[in-house]
Amino acid sequence: MKHVILIIMDGLGDRPNVELDGKTALQAATKPNLDYLSSHGTTGLMSPVSFGIRAGSDTSHLSILGYDPHKYYTGRGPFEALGLGIPLKPGDIAFRANYASVMNGKIIDRRAGRIQNTEDLSRELETEIDGVKFIVKSGVEHRAAVVIRGSGLSDMISDTDPHSVNSQPVNAKALSPEADFTASLINKFLERSRKILAKHPLNQKLVSQGKLPANEIMLRGAGKIPKLPSFHEKYGMNGACISGTPLIRGIAGLAGFDIISVEGMNGRVDTNYSNIISAAIRSLEKYDFILINIKGTDIAGHDKKPLLKKEVIEKVDSVILPLLKLLPDTLIVVTGDHSTPCSFGDHTGDPVPILFATDGIINDNVKTFDELSVSTGYYKITSNDIMPLIMSYSDRSEKYGA
């Protein structure tokens, strides 16, 4: 049985870029090590979730790891909360939250003037009501997440965000009878929050400067943190996750992965690439399966920076050199979780290149790792097919039948 290193370059797939003479970032990059892995492996195109689906990193990572997102993706609330790094437990109910500005009982700005640094506000709002814990964590600008933890909770709760200005904030309503208790808790929380926010020094200062106060917190997208069946029980492998991105660490954590800390890893383009790969190699002593997520490619895609995306790929390529000598007893899989073409600046439903490299398997005719080259390779698969192929290529599959 072989060890497995799965490298996911976030948002790897690209489209032609004028700045790169019509090439994708992968086509334009100098990447001898990725090309070596292609020519010592089996390649193809992988559609995240399914063909043409514009997958998020959440649904895609679930699917790649063998968890059907149609079953385990419980909405934006829980996965945004995971993305803010809140240590969540299965059964927790999570909401996306916005800080907003209310005047004379009506919302005048759903983003509170795109307020920054709301950490103090969020901390003040944390509380416990009727034995249920309220966790509040600030995100970027006006964004936050609210998580409630306790017994008897339901996620069948309507949004308190009316999704329009000049409307009143609405109360939480139970969308099914068993959610009555949860709805009443949420409304108590909102009432309490309004009092705290109204007199909070940060808001008083904003008002005195003629700026919009964050005197309302609006909740939406209620969802339950899913209970993922243990990765170890599903596949017989001890998993470790190396990622600078809280969302990915959160999903892996729910699946029972150990989370590996790496010095200098920050989930940005200036992360310490070399330390990430060293940590992965060290982790092979203790773990069967290492999931690495590198976020830089996605950031460059969202920022519409093809040269930067190319540069991130080249950095990854240069640090993976030590992996090549592991091929006799390690399966190395490289892919993305979705495409984030620089020309589009967001995720698309385009398939992503994938390679499976280890000694002894078929090498298809593909010698170069990019969208077009791998399109003549062995596979046209979806993310659901990745784990079965990993199990087979790492000599871990049980036979189905005889």
Next chain:
Amino acid sequence: MKHVILIIMDGLGDRPNVELDGKTALQAATKPNLDYLSSHGTTGLMSPVSFGIRAGSDTSHLSILGYDPHKYYTGRGPFEALGLGIPLKPGDIAFRANYASVMNGKIIDRRAGRIQNTEDLSRELETEIDGVKFIVKSGVEHRAAVVIRGSGLSDMISDTDPHSVNSQPVNAKALSPEADFTASLINKFLERSRKILAKHPLNQKLVSQGKLPANEIMLRGAGKIPKLPSFHEKYGMNGACISGTPLIRGIAGLAGFDIISVEGMNGRVDTNYSNIISAAIRSLEKYDFILINIKGTDIAGHDKKPLLKKEVIEKVDSVILPLLKLLPDTLIVVTGDHSTPCSFGDHTGDPVPILFATDGIINDNVKTFDELSVSTGYYKITSNDIMPLIMSYSDRSEKYGA
């Protein structure tokens, strides 16, 4: 409407072999007729059951013939019994069985010293209890199958094999209330068997030679023989099966195929290849669909003999010459049921080459029938897709819609 000949070379898919200068058996073989079929047909890679799945011949043949194995594969017991050539009926309950050695009430060898030629023992154990027939058939070494036939039977029966030595053989337990009757029958059968085995001359001889007796028969893997919907009703084709392998004949029989006997066909590498093809051509007079399974490629794969695998392919190639002139009104399909790479010695989840050849259809650019060549062909499919493609290419499909 065209006739169909489906040739399944068992375990056909391969990986690079040192003995063949890094080539797969198909790449190394001289096979002008298979290459001719490729260049007069449409090719691709076919993943048995699904991508990366290490399919057995049982699950794979079910799937190839259009029977979802997740629905119709009822476990190792029934399919091992089919593999021993027991004429089974839907509703029969089958177990895998081991002859074992018991001393002082404890199992001291789960394989009875890998005893050979247990046919006499098995014959003696056959009986009828409370109107239920017990069929016992010996397999290789200590292996056997036990089938019970009658009314009111259930397969919700625990193993009587404790799966470890120094344990006592365990009684069959009903895993659900409706299995109480079956469990009591099994326990009566085991009690009776112990008495017969204890005083059987073969065992007395073994003991006198200081060898381990086969004085216990242990059952496991209870399953019901599935009722397959008739192939003829599903596809409107009369099917005939030509195979030297009891398992394949058994599965085809359950689907309602007629089983064709062929002189010199033995399911080994030294089978009479030429007679098999002659029998297939003769059978076209009476049947619409001929399923041929050739086992030699799989045997060579399990035995890690790439030169032998190449030789089997070359033999098949040489005898199929007469098929080429049937192309105007016959669809010829060639594939494997799974990969059995010689370098691995067992099934893997690798896809298998497939070709569909008949006059008048698209010919993709593939002129050579091997793993890499067909990887640039038309299809990347799973075994579930084979029957619909056969129906379409043989002009038998009904339109779905108008």
